[in-house]
Amino acid sequence: MHIAIAGNIGSGKTTLTKMLAAHYGWTPKFESVDFNPYLADFYEDMARWSFNLQIYFLNKRFKDVVDISRSDEVIIQDRTIYEDARIFAPNLHDMGLMSPRDFENYSDLFNLMMSLVGNPDLLIYLRSSIPNLVSQIQKRGREYEKGIRIDYLTGLNEKYEKWINSYDGNLLIIDADHIKFGNNPEDFSKVTDMIDAQLYGLFSNTNSK
Secondary structure, eight states: EEEEEEETSSHHHHHHHHHHHHHHHOOEOOOOOOOOOSHHHHHHHHHHHHHHHHHHHHHHHHHHHHHHHSSSEEEEEOOOHHHIIIIIIHHHHHTSSHHHHHHHHHHHHHHHHHTTTOOSEEEEEEEOOOOHHHHHHHHHTTTTTTTHHHHHHHHHHHHHHHHHHOOOOOOEEEETOOOOTTTTTHHHHHHHHHHHHHHHHHHHHHOOO
């Protein structure tokens, strides 16, 4: 089974991935951030490095999806392949930070990849406001994230909402502004209760076929 967590930068994806993996005994698969060779350069000069960064993420994410499809384990994934193509690349293109030529090339590659894989069994979306994202980004203190622009985060949030509103798979939305699962055990229990309800439905549908 494939469980995936989606959400903007600073929404709490990695924290929730770790907590759910420990709680359920699932195998976590994390986003390549700390060892990403393009990320620091990207935040210094987005226009120069946007295509390189997005191709790097797309490559890593596709490998992850292929590995997950071949696994017999329940895997929980920190960020999905869809976010690269439906959120980040279009946002860069709309901001003039990725050329039309690069965006078209990137989109063609993504569409080819997606013809080979399917949706996760459950997508968990962490919905968060810009002030909450900024606060969380500041708290974790990553040096390369200090240059993130507010208009960049805002554009991402708008595209996340558009994507989620049209998503046709099994979906659970968590209000990350008010459900503080990272430091509140009661809030984390709320999250696991919601997940249990979703997974029960998934297993029920499977057993009824």
